[in-house]
Amino acid sequence: MCRSSTSRSRRYSTPTPTPRTRQWSKKIAEFDGYVFVTREYNRSIPSALKNAIEYLYGEWINKAADFVSYGSNVGGARAVEHLRLITAGLQLAGVRTQVSPSLATDFAAFTAFTPGDRHNTMLRQLFTEVTAWAGALAPLRQP
Numbered sequence: 001m002c003r004s005s006t007s008r009s010r011r012y013s014t015p016t017p018t019p020r021t022r023q024w025s026k027k028i029a030e031f032d033g034y035v036f037v038t039r040e041y042n043r044s045i046p047s048a049l050k051n052a053i054e055y056l057y058g059e060w061i062n063k064a065a066d067f068v069s070y071g072s073n074v075g076g077a078r079a080v081e082h083l084r085l086i087t088a089g090l091q092l093a094g095v096r097t098q099v100s101p102s103l104a105t106d107f108a109a110f111t112a113f114t115p116g117d118r119h120n121t122m123l124r125q126l127f128t129e130v131t132a133w134a135g136a137l138a139p140l141r142q143p
Contacts, residue, residue, distance in 0.1 A: 033064035033134030040071030040079035060090040062140040064133035066126050068099045075100030095129040
């Protein structure tokens with residue numbers, strides 16, 4: 001059996017927050033709801049997004065979240081499936097409406113977002129739901 005020279009409590013302790021981490025924590029704590037916009041990367045989300053989300057915990061609890069994803073074939077739907085699981089584990093309430101624009105039809109020259117009427121309607125619904133859920137969850141965030 002191989003033993004680590006690091007004690008168990010030290011291995012599992014929370015890292016000491018850096019000034020940047022404290023700034024990130026303060027910014028996230030300011031809001032009651034979030035809209036995550038992500039591309040699909042290897043059938044999931046980019047590692048930088050996962051790291052940024054999972055570095056915090058208490059700041060996310062009992063808040064609302066929704067998702068906009070983009071990608072090739074399925075508009076980033078697999079990324080949102082993964083993101084919903086991650087955010088559920090952080091006690092973020094994911095709302096129903098999801099917008100998945102296509103790189104082929106909703107981006108001019110694959111760079112400028114130019115959504116059609118259908119996506120504009122869905123985006124309005126998405127923001128309405130996040131706002132409503134954020135308000136409904138407010139009593140749970142009271143100290």
